[in-house]
Amino acid sequence: MDGYQNNAQNDAKDVFRQVGRLIVYSILYIVFCMTEKIRSFKDLNAWKEGHKLVLAVYEITKTFLDKEFSLVNQMRRSAVSITSNIAEGFSRNTVKDKYQFYSVAHGSLTELQSQLTIAADLGYLSKEKSDTVNEQTIVVAKLIQGLKRIRYSIQNTKY
Secondary structure, eight states: OHHHHHHHHHHHHHHHHHHHHHHHHHHHHHHHHSSOOOOSGGGOHHHHHHHHHHHHHHHHHTTSOGGGHHHHHHHHHHHHHHHHHHHHHHHOSSHHHHHHHHHHHHHHHHHHHHHHHHHHHTTSSOHHHHHHHHHHHHHHHHHHHHHHHHHHHHHHOOO
């Protein structure tokens, strides 16, 4: 009985490995074959949407009071850090390095989300502007998470 259960468990593990490989290969196919060729960090959707976020942050912080320079500065630095780390991660050669920079970009995004909440709570942002920018942060977060997931899947796939 134990031998039968052990074989069944091994068979189940093999099936999960095969399914995992299939998922990774499917993702890679979609990313690299069904989309335009990615030649630069500027071709990454995560960077494109992140750049839109940077521009939005610069635009909304123009209206903040001069005495809130530190909040404005920190929000802008966080936003720029997102796209800068996506760009730097793209140029790295190892999966581990890419994952690290994409993780830092994700951290900067979370920091910006916190700062946007503070700005809204202080009344510096209208609900409409706050909602619009926060929706853009969610789009960017999902795209960065996708980059991290692909990199992590590649790194942990045994061929």
